[in-house]
Structure formats: structure tokens, C-alpha cells
Amino acid sequence: MKILVANPNTTEAVTDRCVREAQASASPGTHIVGATATFGVAIVSTAAENAIAAHAALDLVATHRTGCDAVVIAMSFDTGAHAARQLFGLPVIGITESALHTACLAGNRFGLVVSGAVSVPLYQDLIDRLGLRARMAALEVTALGSVAAYLDEAAIEQSLLAAAQRLAARPEVDVIVLAGAASAGVARRIQDKLRHPLVDGVAAAIRQAETLVALNLAPRTPPRRLAAGEPSTGLSPSLRRAFETPG
Numbered sequence: 065m066k067i068l069v070a071n072p073n074t075t076e077a078v079t080d081r082c083v084r085e086a087q088a089s090a091s092p093g094t095h096i097v098g099a100t101a102t103f104g105v106a107i108v109s110t111a112a113e114n115a116i117a118a119h120a121a122l123d124l125v126a127t128h129r130t131g132c133d134a135v136v137i138a139m140s141f142d143t144g145a146h147a148a149r150q151l152f153g154l155p156v157i158g159i160t161e162s163a164l165h166t167a168c169l170a171g172n173r174f175g176l177v178v179s180g181a182v183s184v185p186l187y188q189d190l191i192d193r194l195g196l197r198a199r200m201a202a203l204e205v206t207a208l209g210s211v212a213a214y215l216d217e218a219a220i221e222q223s224l225l226a227a228a229q230r231l232a233a234r235p236e237v238d239v240i241v242l243a244g245a246a247s248a249g250v251a252r253r254i255q256d257k258l259r260h261p262l263v264d265g266v267a268a269a270i271r272q273a274e275t276l277v278a279l280n281l282a283p284r285t286p287p288r289r290l291a292a293g294e295p296s297t298g299l300s301p302s303l304r305r306a307f308e309t310p311g
Contacts, residue, residue, distance in 0.1 A: 068132040069098045069099070070099050071098070075215070078138070078245050078246055079100040079138065085267055089264075090271075099124050099128040104120045123299075125148045126300065127302045136156075141160065150285075151306055160187070162265055163268045166263050167241050179208045179247075187203075228240050229258065231260070238260070242262060248267075290304075290308050
């Protein structure tokens with residue numbers, strides 16, 4: 065099995081972090097391929113940046129999907145996952161949707177740790193689209209002062225641990241989700257410091273992608289395709305071909 069880990073941010077270090085956790089979480093024989101957006105912003109935090117990242121996500125999958133059985137969108141807001149699922153006919157898993165659904169199987173109500181207050185509305189919108197607002201017991205926000213701070217693995221691990229400990233002190237929280245691509249691998253390293261189960265989005269997404277492939281649950285309703293000669297502007301050749309050709 066081959067799974068593409070696609071990061072619609074332009075920061076290669078985040079992709080590398082996600083690929084490491086994906087490889088650690090994958091079943092024997094599953095091959096992981098990472099890809100990073102070539103346009104957009106370094107770290108997506110706002111709705112405007114997220115809109116650009118949706119185009120980047122589709123372009124990434126169009127460019128790198130050959131030979132892949134499934135795709136994991138390695139970005140906090142699962143940007144472009146639904147559209148890619150429809151366009152490419154592959155199982156496409158967002159790391160946050162995967163983490164939240166996994167948390168709902170591990171406990172009744174989850175606590176969610178996110179980075180950056182400016183991004184909270186995007187997380188809330190995603191939770192609402194997934195129909196999981198009633199299952200969220202509490203939300204903790206860690207500070208995100210800069211891209212450099214976001215990439216400081218030691219600092220982000222400490223801030224995520226502190227936030228998870230605050231959630232663990234709340235009696236209504238059964239399981240804790242560490243959201244975001246930059247948090248990949250942290251749950252594995254700090255789990256022994258907490259009594260609550262911790263969910264890593266990349267780890268959950270890889271396992272769920274493997275399950276969807278094994279159960280042959282790829283999307284089966286093809287989208288509308290562009291007719292030959294139908295105009296489009298500004299699309300990469302690979303994305304243009306994806307709109308023209310099924311599969």
C-alpha cells in the first residue's frame with residue numbers, strides 16, 4: 065500500500081515531521097510519500113490563507129497521486145480533503161477529522177488542543193461540518209507567535225503537554241486530541257505523562273486510510289469533468305488533466 069502525505073502549507077519541515085509520524089504509525093508494507101505545496105503561505109492560520117491552501121491541496125494530489133492508494137491531507141483544517149476525495153476517486157483523509165472521529169471511539173467527549181487563537185474559528189467551522197460540536201467537552205489554545213515558534217519542536221511539545229494537562233484536569237474530558245500537523249509525533253512522546261488517551265491526527269489518518277483501502281471504500285461518484293477544449297486558466301498541467309480525465 066502507498067499513501068501520499070500532502071501538506072498544503074509551504075513548510076517542508078512540517079511535511080518531514082508528518083512523514084516521520086506516518087512511517088512510525090503505518091502497518092508493515094505501507095509506503096509513505098510526502099509532498100509539500102509549492103505556492104501559498106508557510107503556515108495557514110486564517111480563512112483567506114486557507115482558501116489558497118485548498119487550491120494547493122488539489123494541485124499536490126494531482127501532481128503526486130500516481131501509484132498511491134490513499135491520501136492524507138496533513139494540515140490542521142483538512143483543507144481540500146472533500147474536494148480531492150470527489151475529484152480523484154481515492155480515499156482522502158484529513159488529519160483533524162480523523163483525529164476527532166477516532167477520539168469519539170475512544171471516549172464520550174474529547175478535549176481539543178489547537179495552536180493560535182486566530183485559527184479557532186476555522187477549527188470550530190470544521191467541527192461543525194463534522195457534526196461533532198456536542199462531543200467536544202473543552203478547547204485549549206496554545207500561543208503561536210511566529211512560524212519559527214511553530215517549528216520549535218521542544219517548545220511546542222511543552223506547550224501541548226501543558227494544555228493537555230489542563231484538559232486532563234476537567235472531569236468531562238475522556239480523551240484529548242492534539243490538533244495540527246506540527247504536533248505530529250508529540251502524542252507518542254508525552255502519552256506516559258497523562259492518564260487520558262492522546263490522539264495524534266497523522267497517526268489516526270494513516271491507520272484510517274489503510275482501513276478504507278483494505279475495505280475498498282474509495283469514492284464511487286465521479287464529478288463533472290471538463291469537456292475537451294473547455295477553457296480553464298491558471299491550473300497546473302497535472303490539475304488540468306485531473307479535471308479532464310476520470311481517475
